[in-house]
Amino acid sequence: MPEPGYLLAAVAVSAAITWGLRALPFALLGPLRRSPLVAHLGAGMPVGVMAVLVAHTLRDVPLAVPPHGLPTALALATTVGLHLWRRDIVLSIVAGTAVHVVLLSAILR
Amino acid sequence: MQELRAAARDSLAVGVAAAAMGVAFGVLVARSGLPWWWATVFASVVFAGSLEFVLLGLVTALAPLGQVAAAAFVVNARHVFYALSFPLHRVPGRIAKAYSTFALTDEAYALTAAPAAQCWSRGRILCLQALVQVYWVGSVTLGALGGTLVPAAVVGLDFAVTALFVVLGIDAFRARRDVPAAVTAVACALLGHVLFGGQAMIGGMGLFTAYLLVRYAAGGRAGA
Incomplete structure (x- = not known):
């Protein structure tokens, strides 16, 4: 069992690095705010960031063994399809997650 | 009050996703043997x-602090x-800025990625970030406390986070309807995994940034 002192140090190190990564870029970007290049990057970035985050959350899906990621694929299709159709954020998330949990817990495992 | 209401509306979807993922993380902490309050x-x-999630795996394996930092x-x-x-720039004051940067999570970024957020008030932005933190800390704590009540057979709740990013990605696409950029984004995300593994x-982000830079240099939809 990890010691409390070690755990506190690990939490402190993680928090300090995370905060640094979130806060320091603003100090560097401040003078660049009016630059059209920075505006172009800032406006184009969200789609790319979301794609990378989605891929990151799916990195451990086992494709080589049955059910070959099928529950995740069907859940993705549910969320994407519903969101293109109804544009209701909560509905898209809840329905996709429900499909995923039911398939993975009960049917396709 | 009005700002809190706007923030509550904006953050509803994140609340749903955070609740599912937070409970999942809390359950993992409970199953790891650490006291729930960690x-x-x-x-x-x-x-x-x-x-x-990564940190929990490291500390239960007693990894050195250097590895935690990396x-x-x-x-x-x-x-x-x-x-x-x-x-x-909409959040004046040192303490407010300190909190706002500390709480600049993926969710806070995504919720403020639409152009309209550039003129939100300080109160609305701070309320939004505080609410996201309340959802997250609350659901993690609930998960840790009730960890043993969730049957081990229930798996896959973590998809809520994937769904959240999918939905926010579609909304980010709708803001500009830039099809080549969206296709390139997905390609960069997949290439990132093929080419860079753990990184x-x-x-993926570097590849996509390079694409945006090249397009800027070529003059296509500059600053659009």
């Missing part, structure tokens, strides 16, 4: 969802891009 400490002090850097390096559009997030 889940609350992780959630409130580190406040970076994906890093907390993991924190790699998992969260993507945050350096968030300064490009997060409306910190996939930084790699």
Whole structure:
């Protein structure tokens, strides 16, 4: 069992690095705010960031063994399809997650 | 009050996703053998969802602090891009800025990625970030406390976070309807995993940034 002192140090190190990564870029970007290049990057970035985050959350899906990621694929299709159709954020998330949990817990495992 | 109501409306979807993922993380902490309240400490002090999952694995294996630091850097390096559009200039005051940067999570970034957020008030932005933290810390704590009540057979709740990013990605696409950029984004995310392995997030982000730079240089839809 990890010691409390070690755990506190690990939490402190993680928090300090995370905060640094979130806060320091603003100090560097401040003078660049009016630059059209920075505006172009800032406006184009969200789609790319979301794609990378989605891929990151799916990195451990086992494709080589049955059910070959099928529950995740069907859940993705549910969320994407519903969101293109109804544009209701909560509905898209809840329905996709429900499909995923039911398939993975009960049917396709 | 009006600002809190607007923030509550904006953050509803994140609340749903955070609740599912937070409970999942809390359950993992409970099953790891740590006292439940460490889940609350992780959630409130580190406040970076994906890093907390990684951190739990490291500390239960008693990894050296240097390894913890390296993991924190790699998992969260993507945050350096968030300064490009997060409306910190709308949040005056040192303490407010300190909190706003501390709480600049993926969710806070995504919720402020639409152009309209550039003129939100300080109260609305801070309320939004505080609410996201309340959802996250609350659901992690609930998960840790009730960890043994969730049957081990119930799996897959973590898809809520994937769904959240999918939905926010579609909304980000709708803001500009830039089909080549969306296709390239997906390609960069997948290429990141093929080419860079453990550094996939930084790699994918770097590729996409390079694409945006090339397009800017070529003059296509500059600043659009």
